[in-house]
Amino acid sequence: MTELSDVDLVGWFLKGDRHAFTALVRRWEGFVLRVAARVTVDRNEAEEVRQAVFLRLLESPAAVRQPDRFAAWLHRTTVNEAISAVRRRTRRERLAAGLRARSVAVETVKPCDVVVAADEAEQLSTALGRLEPDERSLLALRFDEGLTFSEIAAALGEPASTIKTRTARLVARLRVMLDVDAPAG
Template structure:
């Protein structure tokens, strides 16, 4: 039976460094995926994920009560870190649009289907890059992470009705952008 994140955190605080490594291993891929969907650059997403784990390591010793839900805290912190990095890039005028493999290529057999799938991924990447970081975050949490409106609301500290309307707006914007690309 695997330990909960909270139990692993207690084990780490009681002197078991392997427990922290287990928390990292459990969440690192998911957090990198979330950051990548928001930022659009793999190396920047890796940096964001690393910054989140460093912050977690710094805070868990001094404020352990803050981490009653480790996974939720890590997710929320990752979303905030990724959005902050995108805003910084925008201020510096270095917006990147490197969304890759957003449309699964499973079941593609012919070269024509592969080309069409690549074109679809490229159109989607361009359209997603046009959305705000908040919109990309909500889309990623809903569709990549398969979270409910209520779960997203808790992570982003917003009412579920706000999340629902923001998701609908993001989907409408994405449809408009994809329609304009055709």
């Protein structure tokens, strides 16, 4: 089966041939692992992503709508799974750090601080709503999910320098929208 093209293997797999699935896994597992490792920057996490990608393929073969675009589907699925893995890890790390910080010191919050924070959050939400969806996604990956420029670049298939420039421009636009002075630096 290994001498068959990807299109043929995917076709056989879509018809229920488990040997075709095994051949696809063997052919593409190294690629999936490399892509996942570039995004996650963690070998163990990349291996978990590899398993998740092939499990997704096995459980939902119809997701591969175009057998001739299997490599593109596999790449996109791997990147998406890897980003999700990084997000989960980042959330766990933030939660752990937050719990440690809370156990060290309990902060007292004044009611006026809550009102000010709510007002600022509403203004930020309005400003973000004026951005394009891809711009909001970029900012979310950087600031909400805590991904590095390199991780975002790997996920989006763009140079890290482009991601850094786009992010800086978006932050500058938000500052103008919010009428916030740039930090001294």
